[in-house]
Amino acid sequence: MKLIVGLGNPGRLYIDSRHNIGFLLIRALAKSWNVNLKKDRQLPSLIGKARFKGRYVLLAMPLTFMNLSGVAVAELVNKYDIDIEDLLVVCDDLDLELGRIRLKPRGSSGGHRGLRSIIDTLETDGFCRLRIGIGRAPLKSQTSDYVLSSFNKQEKAKIKDIIENAASCCQAWLTEGLDKCMNAFNVKDKNSKS
Numbered sequence: 274m275k276l277i278v279g280l281g282n283p284g285r286l287y288i289d290s291r292h293n294i295g296f297l298l299i300r301a302l303a304k305s306w307n308v309n310l311k312k313d314r315q316l317p318s319l320i321g322k323a324r325f326k327g328r329y330v331l332l333a334m335p336l337t338f339m340n341l342s343g344v345a346v347a348e349l350v351n352k353y354d355i356d357i358e359d360l361l362v363v364c365d366d367l368d369l370e371l372g373r374i375r376l377k378p379r380g381s382s383g384g385h386r387g388l389r390s391i392i393d394t395l396e397t398d399g400f401c402r403l404r405i406g407i408g409r410a411p412l413k414s415q416t417s418d419y420v421l422s423s424f425n426k427q428e429k430a431k432i433k434d435i436i437e438n439a440a441s442c443c444q445a446w447l448t449e450g451l452d453k454c455m456n457a458f459n460v461k462d463k464n465s466k467s
Contacts, residue, residue, distance in 0.1 A: 275330045276355045277302065278318075278346055279362040281385040282421075283336045283462025286409060292420040295318060295363040298405070299334050301436045302443060308332060316352065318345045323338055328447050331355075342387040344391055350395065360400040363439070365420065369427060371407025372435040374442055376403050376455050401451060405439050411430040439461075 279295030286292050303310050308321035308330065319334040331353060335345030352359065364387055369375060378400045382389035392398045410419030424432060438458075445454040 274353055274355060274446055275328060275359045276333065276349060277361045277363065278333045278342075278349065280339060280342050280362065281334060282338050283334075285340050287421065288420050289423040292365055294405050294407060295364045296334050296364050296384055297432070297436055298443070299332050300440050301440050303332055305440065308333075308416060310334065312336070314430060314438070316345065316348050318349060320349070321356065325444065326448050330447060331388060339387040339390075340372070341390055343390035346391050347394045354417065357395070357397060357400050361403060361443065362388065362391060362403065362441070363403045365407045366404035367407060367416065369404060369408075371406055371408045372405060372431055372438070372440050373406040374435075375459050376401065376442060376446065376451070377404075378455075387451070401446065403439065403442060403446075405435065 277299065279299035280297035281287065281293035299310070303321050306323045306325060310319040310321040310393065313320050317335060317337045319336065321332045323330050323332060326385070331349070333349055335342050337345045337430070346362070364374070364385055368383065378401055381398060382392055390400065407420070410416045442454060442458040445457060449450045
């Protein structure tokens with residue numbers, strides 16, 4: 274079984290924030306696959322089980338808040354006996370322009386506290402991560418306020434396409450494997466050849 278975890282913060286206050294783009298993607302996949310996301314009594318996550326093109330996949334949204342994402346992910350990995358290479362974590366990325374996505378097989382947290390929590394708790398950075406660009410805050414001192422703020426009107430107009438592209442990447446990761454998926458989606462734009 275594969276596990277796709279979208280990172281974010283629970284609660285109405287954060288529902289449309291930039292930091293919650295991982296949650297947006299999980300909700301979109303669940304809707305596309307006709308999966309209900311439900312609270313598991315034993316786990317601090319909303320989860321839904323799906324089958325996509327013959328492959329079993331678990332969708333999850335941790336309810337532990339971003340900085341404690343590792344607690345929820347570790348419990349999911351342990352309960353469902355998920356191999357680390359079958360884990361895909363989806364999160365926002367300040368260093369990528371809005372909408373650009375980057376899939377990687379492993380790596381550092383890059384300053385992302387949710388990824389740092391997962392790396393620390395699992396004691397490995399050897400899991401796939403899909404970073405979705407949200408762009409940089411106008412001033413570095415405003416970073417925390419920026420990631421917790423909502424997308425502006427112009428950005429909201431692009432979100433549907435951004436989420437659809439990221440969902441296609443997740444589906445390709447499930448069916449075509451990591452290398453093909455990275456070659457197809459880790460480009461500056463769809464028309465780019467570099």
